[in-house]
């Protein structure tokens with residue numbers, strides 16, 4: 339007989355598992371056919387551009403009182419795929435991540451299906467051990483004998499963790515007493531640093547005015563002598579320097595700060611050295627290129643995002659902390675009795691979730707672990723070497739081509755260049771020239787998006803007008819794609835001129 343409480347029938351499950359299982363099976367087939375099997379086909383479009391107002395009409399976004407039948411849901415899934423940017427595509431060069439890693443994708447399917455939350459061993463035994471193993475291996479590549487770390491949702495969050503840890507180390511009372519009585523803390527970073535330095539300063543109550551941006555040289559590298567000057571000046575003004583954030587692989591130029599010289603200054607002034615290697619950390623996997631991060635073993639903390647050059651799925655970001663003084667746990671643990679019971683039947687030191695600022699947390703390390711298991715260290719090294727070799731090839735091709743002008747000789751996978759259309763090539767490089775050149779990249783970007791043939795980032799940067807930033811990552815990218823990139827930009831310009839003349 340039916341059991342009712344408050345008019346609700348409680349007998350049996352509420353959902354028909356059979357229908358749900360069938361929907362999952364059909365949706366997975368759709369993902370396989372429309373995403374995975376098309377991912378590396380350069381004849382597919384990188385994007386099916388629609389302006390927001392039009393896309394709102396095309397997508398049936400409204401949530402209604404009654405649910406949709408499975409066949410309708412599958413149509414919605416098809417539309418979602420159709421109008422989503424194909425970041426796996428070999429000609430998706432828009433960001434510091436790209437491409438499809440099949441092994442990481444399987445890991446992501448698995449964690450979505452298993453849906454663990456990585457706070458305690460009892461809920462996530464496998465994924466906690468995987469995270470511990472991956473962190474240990476990454477620490478080995480940084481060159482520390484021991485250390486700690488945690489995966490978190492973004493390189494920006496890693497930087498915030500590091501800054502807060504440094505402040506806690508400087509003044510442990512802050513955990514209980516808050517910001518009262520603290521001197522004016524100052525942190526130092528380069529003028530090319532990631533914008534999360536500002537975010538961290540505002541989020542942590544340090545204040546963006548207390549972020550001191552140190553000048554960089556012509557290749558975007560922090561100038562140590564300038565850092566020394568700024569630290570001494572801050573002390574003279576009665577402020578309290580506590581951290582330097584060096585960058586290994588800056589976002590736009592791909593520049594690597596001189597870590598050894600910066601570490602000397604940090605030692606001399608007892609400052610915490612954090613290295614934001616979110617983008618450049620992956621070069622540590624390559625014996626040929628790891629010298630870009632020479633001196634990184636002297637850092638107190640490192641941010642390193644395998645979701646960038648190493649293609650673990652977004653997000654896969656590690657914060658690594660030198661030595662094993664349990665600083666992370668001391669700084670962040672809040673010992674929730676309903677998660678971190680101390681009388682469990684197993685060794686609770688495996689309940690590592692309490693060193694996170696999060697409660698529920700995704701098993702992000704697993705995406706990287708699966709790729710590492712599949713490729714091995716040597717395979718990952720080869721992936722980095724190939725990306726940098728392709729970058730080298732593109733730089734050489736740009737130097738041969740009329741109308742393409744490098745901003746600087748890159749040291750990593752960021753190739754920054756202007757495209758100078760025929761109409762500007764004879765013009766003298768005065769204010770009018772730069773004003774006109776500033777309009778070129780946005781116009782070409784619009785055309786490539788509408789054509790769906792390519793996605794390439796552009797930006798103005800520290801007084802330089804809009805220029806393209808090519809980023810080479812994916813092993814599915816070929817030399818032909820590099821040639822295509824240059825040919826397509828020329829063609830898009832030509833097509834624009836042709837439409838205007840028509």
Ligand SMILES: O=C(O)c1cc(=O)cc(C(=O)O)o1
Pocket residue numbers: 432433434435532589646
């Ligand atoms: O994780 C990324 O892919 C990423 C992070 C950034 O801050 C900036 C960029 C970027 O400029 O492409 O990418």
